[in-house]
Amino acid sequence: MPTPDFVVRLREQIGTAPLPLVGVTAVVFRDEKVLVGRRADNGRLQCISGIVDPGEQPADTAVRECAEEAGVAVRVERLAFVHTLPRLTYPNGDQVDFVDLVFRCSWVSGDPYPADGELIEVGFRGLEELGDMEQEQVRRIALAVAEDDPASFEGGRPK
Incomplete structure (x- = not known):
C-alpha cells in the first residue's frame, strides 16, 4: 500500500519517531x-484494512478501503472492537502506533478482486x-460475528 501523502509530510518533520x-x-x-485477502507484501491473510485520512470518518474509511482494495461496495453496520496494536517498526525505521477500529460490514455489491x-x-x-490466518485477525472476525453486540475494547481499567 502506498504511504498516504499526509504521513509522508509528517515523516519529513518527525523522521522515524513513533x-x-x-x-x-x-x-x-x-x-x-x-x-x-492475501497481502502482496507479506503473504498474510487478513481482512480489508487501511489508514483513516485527515478529516475522514472512520466508517467511510472502511467503505473506501473495501472499494479500493477488493472492488466491493459495503455498508458499515457497527463498531465491533477498539484496540491499539503493538508498536510497528518498518524496515526503514519508521515507527507507528495504530489505534485499530474494527467494523462489522455487510456486502452490498461487486465481485471481489485484487483491485x-x-x-x-x-x-x-x-x-x-x-486456518492460515493469524489469531489476531481471527479475533477481530469473532468479535464482529454477532450482529448487535456492543463494541469490545481493550484498556480503561485501573492499573
Whole structure:
C-alpha cells in the first residue's frame, strides 16, 4: 500500500519517531462467509484494512478501503472492537502506533478482486476456512460475528 501523502509530510518533520495513526479493519460478511485477502507484501491473510485520512470518518474509511482494495461496495453496520496494536517498526525505521477500529460490514455489491495491487488474492471464505490466518485477525472476525453486540475494547481499567 502506498504511504498516504499526509504521513509522508509528517515523516519529513518527525523522521522515524513513533507516529500515532488511526486505522480501520473492515470485517465484511456475505451470507455465512467473510471477505479476506492475501497481502502482496507479506503473504498474510487478513481482512480489508487501511489508514483513516485527515478529516475522514472512520466508517467511510472502511467503505473506501473495501472499494479500493477488493472492488466491493459495503455498508458499515457497527463498531465491533477498539484496540491499539503493538508498536510497528518498518524496515526503514519508521515507527507507528495504530489505534485499530474494527467494523462489522455487510456486502452490498461487486465481485471481489485484487483491485489496487495491495492484495494478491481476495474473496469470501467460510469461517472454517481461515486456518492460515493469524489469531489476531481471527479475533477481530469473532468479535464482529454477532450482529448487535456492543463494541469490545481493550484498556480503561485501573492499573
